[in-house]
């Protein structure tokens with residue numbers, strides 16, 4: 101088993117900013133000219149997620165609206181009572197959505213659906229710089 105570690109950074113606006121990172125992941129993977137591998141994409145941080153979505157204007161509104169129903173910004177959170185950083189909702193959302201995704205690389209191609217993009221979703225209540233790790237195992 102061989103492991104290749106790649107990474108890149110993403111600047112976000114926070115507040116459930118959804119950033120398409122598909123091209124950055126593809127660049128990291130395809131620069132290694134591999135045929136078959138497991139590709140893990142992971143973001144470090146407890147108020148940010150990595151997931152998949154069809155990156156189109158409707159869903160860029162639908163996903164934040166759905167998460168607002170589950171973990172509203174204007175709700176009282178025990179986290180905020182302890183830390184006073186006002187981002188309890190961001191931690192809850194990030195836990196639910198998760199912070200990694202896996203895409204198989206088969207015959208030199210990442211197996212993403214035609215309408216499936218890889219996105220970073222930053223829930224924190226301020227702009228952030230996030231580090232995304234792409235670990236390729238083959």
Ligand code: ZN
Nearest residue numbers: 183185187188
């Ligand atoms: Zn916090």
